[in-house]
Amino acid sequence: VIDSARELDRRLFQLETLYEIGRECARVHSAPQVLEVILSMLMGAFGATRGLAFIGDHHGQVEAICQRGGSADPTGLAEAYLSGSAGLDSPEYEVGVALHVDELTHGAIGLGPRLTGAAYSAQDRELVEAIVVNACAYLHNVKLIDALGRKVRALAVVNEIAVGMATHPSARRLHGFLLERVARALEADQATLSLRDARGEMVMAARYASTDGQHAPSAHEVLVPLREGELWLSRPSVFSTEERALVDLLARQCGVILENSRLFETFLTQQQEQFRLRGMLEQYLAPSVADRLIRGQTPPTLQGMRLPVSVLMVDIRGSTHLINQVEPELMVSLLNDYLGRMTDILFAFEGTIDKFEGDALLGFFGAPEAHADDAVRAVKAAVEMHIAFADLVRTWAPRHPHCATLGIGIGIATGDVVVGNIGSAKRLEHTIIGPPVNLAARLTAKAPAGAVHLDASTWAAAADALDFSACSRPRRARYIRAKGFRDPVRVYRLEVGA
Amino acid sequence: MPHELSTRVRDVPPLVVLDLSGEVTTFAQEPLMRAYREASERGAENILLNLSAVDYLNSAGIAAIIGIISEARKADQRVLLTGLTPHYQTVFDMMGLTTYAPLFESEEAARVAVASA
Numbered sequence: 001v002i003d004s005a006r007e008l009d010r011r012l013f014q015l016e017t018l019y020e021i022g023r024e025c026a027r028v029h030s031a032p033q034v035l036e037v038i039l040s041m042l043m044g045a046f047g048a049t050r051g052l053a054f055i056g057d058h059h060g061q062v063e064a065i066c067q068r069g070g071s072a073d074p075t076g077l078a079e080a081y082l083s084g085s086a087g088l089d090s091p092e093y094e095v096g097v098a099l100h101v102d103e104l105t106h107g108a109i110g111l112g113p114r115l116t117g118a119a120y121s122a123q124d125r126e127l128v129e130a131i132v133v134n135a136c137a138y139l140h141n142v143k144l145i146d147a148l149g150r151k152v153r154a155l156a157v158v159n160e161i162a163v164g165m166a167t168h169p170s171a172r173r174l175h176g177f178l179l180e181r182v183a184r185a186l187e188a189d190q191a192t193l194s195l196r197d198a199r200g201e202m203v204m205a206a207r208y209a210s211t212d213g214q215h216a217p218s219a220h221e222v223l224v225p226l227r228e229g230e231l232w233l234s235r236p237s238v239f240s241t242e243e244r245a246l247v248d249l250l251a252r253q254c255g256v257i258l259e260n261s262r263l264f265e266t267f268l269t270q271q272q273e274q275f276r277l278r279g280m281l282e283q284y285l286a287p288s289v290a291d292r293l294i295r296g297q298t299p300p301t302l303q304g305m306r307l308p309v310s311v312l313m314v315d316i317r318g319s320t321h322l323i324n325q326v327e328p329e330l331m332v333s334l335l336n337d338y339l340g341r342m343t344d345i346l347f348a349f350e351g352t353i354d355k356f357e358g359d360a361l362l363g364f365f366g367a368p369e370a371h372a373d374d375a376v377r378a379v380k381a382a383v384e385m386h387i388a389f390a391d392l393v394r395t396w397a398p399r400h401p402h403c404a405t406l407g408i409g410i411g412i413a414t415g416d417v418v419v420g421n422i423g424s425a426k427r428l429e430h431t432i433i434g435p436p437v438n439l440a441a442r443l444t445a446k447a448p449a450g451a452v453h454l455d456a457s458t459w460a461a462a463a464d465a466l467d468f469s470a471c472s473r474p475r476r477a478r479y480i481r482a483k484g485f486r487d488p489v490r491v492y493r494l495e496v497g498a
Numbered sequence: 499m500p501h502e503l504s505t506r507v508r509d510v511p512p513l514v515v516l517d518l519s520g521e522v523t524t525f526a527q528e529p530l531m532r533a534y535r536e537a538s539e540r541g542a543e544n545i546l547l548n549l550s551a552v553d554y555l556n557s558a559g560i561a562a563i564i565g566i567i568s569e570a571r572k573a574d575q576r577v578l579l580t581g582l583t584p585h586y587q588t589v590f591d592m593m594g595l596t597t598y599a600p601l602f603e604s605e606e607a608a609r610v611a612v613a614s615a
Contacts, residue, residue: 009592013557020556024524037558040524044557047593049568051561068527069565115564116594 014127017045018134025138031055032064034142038135039066039109045131046124050092050112054078055105055139057238060085061219063105069112081108095120097132101139104240147242150187154246157185158253174261175206179231182250183208186222186243188233195229195258202229224251227259284354284430286347289369304420309366309432310378310458311417311440312351314342314385314410316359317449325402334403335359338392345384349377354431360444364432367419375414375461379494382410382452383471386496407449413439414457442482443491452494459492471496505533507540512612513578514542515605519551522559530562534569543575544612548605550581560593567598578608 024037039053050069056062060083067074070092080086088096093110100106109132111120120128161181175193183191189210194202221234224247231251233239239247274294281290316322316338323331339361343353346363350371354362365374365381389408396403417434436455443453452471454462459477466473471494479488503526506517514537518530537545547563549555570577577599582590590596602608 006592009588013589013592017557020558024556024558028524037524040527040558040561041556042561043564044559044561047564047595048561049564068561069568114594115567115598118594 011123011127014045014131017041018131021131021135021138025135025142029142029145030064031139031142031146032066034135034139035064035107036066038132038138039068042109042111042128042131043068046095046111046120046128047114047116047118048111049115051110052077052093052112053099053107053109054082055099055101055107056082057104058106059083059219059238061237063237078107082106095125095128097129099132099136099139101136101143104238105139105143147240150185150243151246154185154250157181158250161250161253161257172205174257176208178254178257179206179208182231182247182254183210183233185250186233186235186239186247187237188235190234192232193226193229193254194232195226205229222247224248226251227255228262229258285352285368286350289350289352293368304418304422305367306416307367307370307419308374308415309364309417309419309436310375310412310414310461311354311362311364311432311436312346312378312382312410312412313360313362313440313444314382314408315361315444317407317409318405319359322402322406326400330400334396334400337396338389341388341392342385345381345388348384349381351377351381354437355429362437362440364417367432373462373465375412375458376465378412378414378458379452379454379462379466382412383494383496385410386450386452387470390497409444409447409449409451409453411440411443411445411447411453411455412458413437413443413455414461415439415455438484439482439489442484442489443480446480446482446491447493450496452496454492454494456490456492463492468494503529505529507533507536509540510546510605510609513544513546513605513609514540515546515548517548517551520553522549522552522555522562524558526559527562527565530566531569534566538573538575544578545570545575546578546580546602546605546608547599548581549579549586552581552586555586560589560595563595563599567595571598576612578602578612580605580608 021038021041024041025034028034028037035053035055039051042048043051052067052070052074054062054065054074056078060079062075062078062082065075065078077086077090081088088108088110090110093112095111097109098106099108111128161178179191179193191208192204193206195205197203219236220238221232222239222244224231231247231254233247277294278290281293285293338359339356342361346353346361349365350369351363351365352367354364365371365378371377386408393403393406413436415434415436417432417436419432420430422429422431422433439455443455447453456477474492474494477490477492480491482489503518503520503522508515508517516533516537522530534545547566567577579590579596579599580602582601587601590601602611
């Protein structure tokens with residue numbers, strides 16, 4: 001009766017282990033710790049002096065191992081068992097029970113001889129098996145929690161990647177950043193990102209190697225195609241189906257980000273080129289014309305092209321006298337004010353600047369964009385220039401009385417010129433060449449302050465469209481002798497503010 | 499820390515006493531082994547495990563104590579027990595531990611028994 005009572009007590013104590021394992025497992029959070037709890041509880045419940053527990057994959061890779069009371073390294077035994085090449089028939093372990101954790105993970109628990117030397121009964125073995133089957137649920141749960149944690153970390157990586165885009169503008173840094181984040185999320189110890197180059201050949205864009213010390217050779221790898229390349233990850237433990245799906249998800253996101261990055265870089269390059277070009281063009285073109293030229297809406301005239309244009313030249317009357325009266329610095333300041341205003345007006349009518357020569361400005365209307373009313377624009381610009389210059393003089397005069405008598409003369413000639421880059425390979429100038437250029441210069445030279453001299457072609461093209469509210473209407477043509485022209489030149493004089 | 503086990507090693511010739519306090523569970527294995535090794539380094543031949551301040555002990559804790567008894571047997575040392583509650587006395591007895599680690603009512607009783615042996 002006493003023996004039966006003791007046996008019953010022992011069985012109750014061993015059954016309590018079922019409950020106790022749950023209580024202990026609730027206090028730990030990793031598979032190795034759960035394994036340690038299960039093994040130590042079983043050893044205590046059955047009085048074993050030696051015990052071994054391990055889990056891993058079907059390829060023989062050990063995920064967690066726990067040994068108590070043994071002296072030899074049990075890793076080889078565990079690997080052989082996991083890969084299926086050996087059972088748990090070691091003489092060191094009198095009871096061996098398989099652990100089935102999930103589709104990818106299995107293992108075993110072995111109990112060695114008891115302290116009392118008593119053999120394990122059939123009932124003992126059944127009870128060990130029952131306890132192990134129950135305990136597997138805790139291993140399964142802790143692995144699920146671990147997997148969930150990995151997913152949460154991976155989702156955090158997805159978010160981090162999106163945020164990191166803003167701070168990794170260069171493609172090279174972005175490649176390294178993406179690869180490192182994905183590798184860490186998947187706990188890979190090695191990873192590469194390869195992308196196709198311009199010739200379509202796969203080139204390694206980034207490489208990642210974990211810095212957590214020396215690793216066992218990576219037995220498991222995953223290769224995911226990207227839109228323009230591929231992502232390769234490797235680690236010692238097997239990738240679960242869910243992890244592979246996660247790699248696919250991250251790879252897709254990486255593909256989109258890399259494509260966006262490539263487009264962004266292309267856009268930036270184009271923008272830089274446009275800014276450079278715009279800076280150049282806006283030195284002699286109206287911003288609106290420069291914009292249309294950059295966008296390709298206006299064909300460039302870099303090669304010499306023969307085009308009808310209206311050439312306008314404006315020059316200050318009395319500037320030679322002024323130069324002798326004022327300091328050079330003041331003269332420069334006045335000229336900058338004046339040329340700035342004249343340029344603004346020229347651009348307002350979408351004229352193009354050819355060059356500045358001292359206090360003269362040479363511009364033209366009709367290239368690179370031709371308008372049906374280029375001659376009219378030129379004349380209207382000339383009238384505006386006179387009005388603006390009068391304003392300037394009123395501004396200057398109180399402080400600089402020498403300016404009070406200043407005025408400008410303007411000449412406009414219309415006809416064919418050649419527009420294009422002229423010069424040598426080292427220095428090119430976008431300019432116009434042709435008789436209207438010379439004629440405009442001669443007409444300007446003969447124009448007194450407040451006057452606009454138009455050649456016959458300009459007058460014929462513009463007269464009907466002018467309202468003469470701001471200038472006088474010429475009653476008749478004049479004839480002037482102009483250097484370089486054999487015959488007297490017919491001129492129409494408009495007077496502004498007369 | 500709920501798992502924590504505190505140990506103290508005392509010389510009470512001819513004993514070396516290991517005072518255990520707290521919980522003797524799965525994670526008692528390491529501190530218990532450390533205390534045992536310290537006692538061994540002091541040349542202990544008779545090691546008394548004093549469990550009077552143990553709040554909780556489960557089968558994993560028993561496994562840890564079995565570990566010490568096994569190690570002591572290999573090293574020709576004797577392990578003695580004291581401070582067990584009646585419940586744990588029953589458990590230790592039923593598991594056959596008291597055969598290999600005799601149980602004493604008190605530290606003094608263990609000391610006298612060893613001294614007079």
